[in-house]
Amino acid sequence: MPTMMKALRKMSSGPGLQLESVAVPEAGPTDALIRVRAASICGTDLHIYGWDRWSQSRIKPPLTLGHEFCGYVERVGEEVRGIAPGDFVSAEMHVNCGYCHQCRIGQPHICQNLEIIGIDRDGAFAEFVRIPARNVWKIDPGIPEHYAAILDPLGNAVHAVLAGEIAGHTVAVTGCGPIGLMAIAVARACGCSTLFATEVNPLRAALAKRMGADEVINPVEADAVARVRAATSGAGVDVLLEMSGNPTAIQQGFKMLRAGGRASLLGIPSQPVNLDLVEDVIFKGATVQGIYGRKMFETWVQMTALLKSGRLDLEPLFRERYILDRFQDAFTLLEGGQASKVLFYPNGGVDMVQK
Amino acid sequence: MPTMMKALRKMSSGPGLQLESVAVPEAGPTDALIRVRAASICGTDLHIYGWDRWSQSRIKPPLTLGHEFCGYVERVGEEVRGIAPGDFVSAEMHVNCGYCHQCRIGQPHICQNLEIIGIDRDGAFAEFVRIPARNVWKIDPGIPEHYAAILDPLGNAVHAVLAGEIAGHTVAVTGCGPIGLMAIAVARACGCSTLFATEVNPLRAALAKRMGADEVINPVEADAVARVRAATSGAGVDVLLEMSGNPTAIQQGFKMLRAGGRASLLGIPSQPVNLDLVEDVIFKGATVQGIYGRKMFETWVQMTALLKSGRLDLEPLFRERYILDRFQDAFTLLEGGQASKVLFYPNGGVDMVQK
């Protein structure tokens, strides 16, 4: 067992990251120490890398990034039950307090004192990561290793899709980034009816088709609202899954929604959004849901079941695999606007070739 | 049975109303003709009276106003079952088509082809009104006559309060017009926890207290958001009942809502509202509901039960009673901004004195 390890870190306020050598974390009595097998880059990591306004207010350097990963349990604290060294695991990176009102009434995913590993504490872009044992999730043997590295965003998608009825329901997905694309596959696997997607990026639009969208509309080139309404006898869709965070897309999404429909909002707009509450929510009797994180741990159970069933083909999402040393190439690749998951293998041991 | 009757009508595009003599309506085979006992003036009637922008786009004169009322069945069409002449009734004034998607799946209150009696067809500010028989609701004998005249707005309040869990939940009611005030009484009767109300008008604020609010805050004089959060250990309320339609109140209401809470929106803002979707909906995992009309007819069943139980004291809401001839006085009284229900008795027969 080494005492020092490589970690990809934000060392000071400002753009960029640095590969550092740091001490391997100590695991407390209720913690697990995980040897990272694979970790995936999230859009949030790109924001921190670029040091946008949100990052400036939230991130306190120095910090090791990384909150999507899988690995092997290396060591557990003395009070830990249910997991043991050698287990192949991922983890819920939202750490709840256990004491606030929401924690007490069964809504820990919206805990008032939530901390996120890789955002507020050192994360998984490193050879080892420390995780509270109750946040560790054992991976079913039927799930491929690289899928296990992206359960965090897949959980976002599953939480959004299953936040209401989906079987036999028409769906619009606005925005086909990685989570939007996963949501398409999940909705399809759960028996949704006709699924429309909107996306301006041609690469993402093509992926949306491969993930199972019946129709992908470029909202710059076509009137997406008119198209969806025409295809639903004027009624609109039963379910809106808003995955873009783009104010115009949000507004269009609401216009696509039928009266009595459900809008699940996951995409993060960078500013307040002007909503026509009367026509789009009140007169429609619509239900609007904020989707944050994943339910702990219902979503993990559902996600495991969907993956085991073999109905979720996520292969189209994967691109390059890198060792941490080549992080610059990885971030540059993603800054091009791809809806792809790029994986780090901090401990090496795979062919770092393109998937 | 007379052939002509008095009716209070909008005769042309522009402000004001006129008392006219018109033919008593014919009842078709599936209709009921009702002799109006009492009818109540809604805020919508004030808008039509004043001829605001919404009225200009929606109302097609000539039209008899009035959609809150009670009366006695005078005659029923040959295919009508379940009601008979002499029955004391009110009616659901939202007439659904029965054929659209929402009607077919049990959501007739948000029918795609909804018509409202008193808005799109001749209403109840008249001696008689024609109603499709399936929209007629027989009044339980335990319900006072003047209460029976305001079941329409009471139904709005009941629908909003019972659109989610309420027993043991903390509540904020933003806006204490008649429906807001009724919502306070309904939430209280259904076992809510601490109930906060916001209102600028001192008369309405005083009524809010009488209806059962634990604390009424004037948001111009105090920081309502800070006050509600402080009183809920920083968490915010479980349930927001938005009854004002005021953009600032809506924004404040969302800031009062706890993570995981429910916001039921009923007040009608006259323009789009700028919402901080990230902080107020998405990160909160909040549920936002548009509340329109009343559920047909679950809400009517619930409302009847609450009234029969004697737990809803609506007396503070009632003001003057008028014959139709004095409509000018009635509208002038209400334009003063009172949260009060003023009743017409088109067929006379009561002391037209102040309650």
Next chain:
Amino acid sequence: MPTMMKALRKMSSGPGLQLESVAVPEAGPTDALIRVRAASICGTDLHIYGWDRWSQSRIKPPLTLGHEFCGYVERVGEEVRGIAPGDFVSAEMHVNCGYCHQCRIGQPHICQNLEIIGIDRDGAFAEFVRIPARNVWKIDPGIPEHYAAILDPLGNAVHAVLAGEIAGHTVAVTGCGPIGLMAIAVARACGCSTLFATEVNPLRAALAKRMGADEVINPVEADAVARVRAATSGAGVDVLLEMSGNPTAIQQGFKMLRAGGRASLLGIPSQPVNLDLVEDVIFKGATVQGIYGRKMFETWVQMTALLKSGRLDLEPLFRERYILDRFQDAFTLLEGGQASKVLFYPNGGVDMVQK
């Protein structure tokens, strides 16, 4: 348009049926007359054919049987909107009153005064059948003709499966008659997790596998409860779909259910069942649902969407096709205990060969 037609009828109290020539029904102002294309034999028809105790108490001869069918609209009454001659349709054969408590609160499928076409009124084993127009359901062009003939039992299965959460949930289906088999396919199409089925008949067991069961257990040969619990880490399944009506299977099904699970009961036991309420319901915090008919018309919408998506392969269920004259062969075939759908084509026009 003929005035007389062939109809397969129960003419008197006792076993058997007769092929009769009767008058084509008159369609009233709110009715549709349908020219039957294909009709399917239900287990209930077998009971009436054999004249069991239930039939003796419910059926009033003379009566034309048949409540699973599709056909073409021949004629509509003057008050009918939304359907027209030539439309390809099926129908909800449960006719609700529209006036009772359940009808008023959006639960018409459990109307207090329900009548069933083919049980209480003349049904679809005839060249023509009369249906109240609001019960008629237009068939989406993407749905195969023979599937359209079995929407009634498919709707039972869809109603049972979607009466609670199913995606990502483990399932046990006890009893693999036609509706049980359909439920397997529906649960699979809606993203269920591991699905166990129990069945003693080897033919049905084989079909269960083809419909998508992960494991089919013969409860006579193996300890089905022990097997399901072992395969679910001792917890039991999330969802029980009881399709057998067999008291022992019902008891076993409850023992397979995990604490907090859902049991949806559709199979009809012929006598009261002894239930261990303490261990199987109360201490488990289980939810038990009675499943009757189909939701009008949410289930029809969901069913249409699932069929259009192409995810439901029902072909294994179909067997012979007959003209009405050969009804004796059809009933004899089914009395052998097959989980198959046998179709009548009262107006001929297909090859009456084995599928």
Next chain:
Amino acid sequence: MPTMMKALRKMSSGPGLQLESVAVPEAGPTDALIRVRAASICGTDLHIYGWDRWSQSRIKPPLTLGHEFCGYVERVGEEVRGIAPGDFVSAEMHVNCGYCHQCRIGQPHICQNLEIIGIDRDGAFAEFVRIPARNVWKIDPGIPEHYAAILDPLGNAVHAVLAGEIAGHTVAVTGCGPIGLMAIAVARACGCSTLFATEVNPLRAALAKRMGADEVINPVEADAVARVRAATSGAGVDVLLEMSGNPTAIQQGFKMLRAGGRASLLGIPSQPVNLDLVEDVIFKGATVQGIYGRKMFETWVQMTALLKSGRLDLEPLFRERYILDRFQDAFTLLEGGQASKVLFYPNGGVDMVQK
């Protein structure tokens, strides 16, 4: 701080209890030690006292009884946050494991490895009791001390009543023991419609009236089913709260339930119950729920709110107060079949007079 204390214990297999002097419990790092103020005798304690069949299989002497109580925090372990010495508290006595499937998906109240303090570990009929800190519940200052001693059974009642919609719904409560009586008061405070109760014991029947039942029926003297159906226009009640555990009462309760209604079962029958599943559950489309314990901790939040509102008058339930030395008198009193709560004050300090 003493090292020894009095405790009321089952010392060996067989009827009776003994007052013993035992060591004050040690509190581990995540525990709290509570100085008991008042503790209440549950029906389960009577069973253990009398040593019935259930007790023989479950209880492992020696054991200190008592699972309904309130007290003051004396000491907390080093890892405990959120409570401190001096806090006035009660506790959820169902201790969940935190690792099983149900614990992980937010259903800890039906944990697979549940242990109950006072049943499986030493309880609160003693001067001190040790409780895991996360099970401790701080008492709102607005709640009377003696009410704080019976939050455990009150929580059962609240969980049962609020397991589905209650406002505006008709209710039947079968069985008016303490929890049934509390359920009457809770349903009333939450806006229920007409509430029927059944009870044979005249004392309990009288209490049912005082707690808010509209009508109390002695099912031995009157046809309770016929009476309830007649009073609900033949439909039956919306909600059955089964609190008796008596097989006949359970069967009658189901016959009182309307189609589409909810039956929440809490009473524990001592043997399997013969149910007419077809007529009472399946054809009715009924929902049946097992009610066990209390939701952790939603129920505690709701209960606190209801008590604070002042709407729950539980005074009629209270009888004598005793010191532990007089336990024989207390148990003898209750064996007479009263629906009353008798309190122990192990540390003395009140007038031990009859309430």
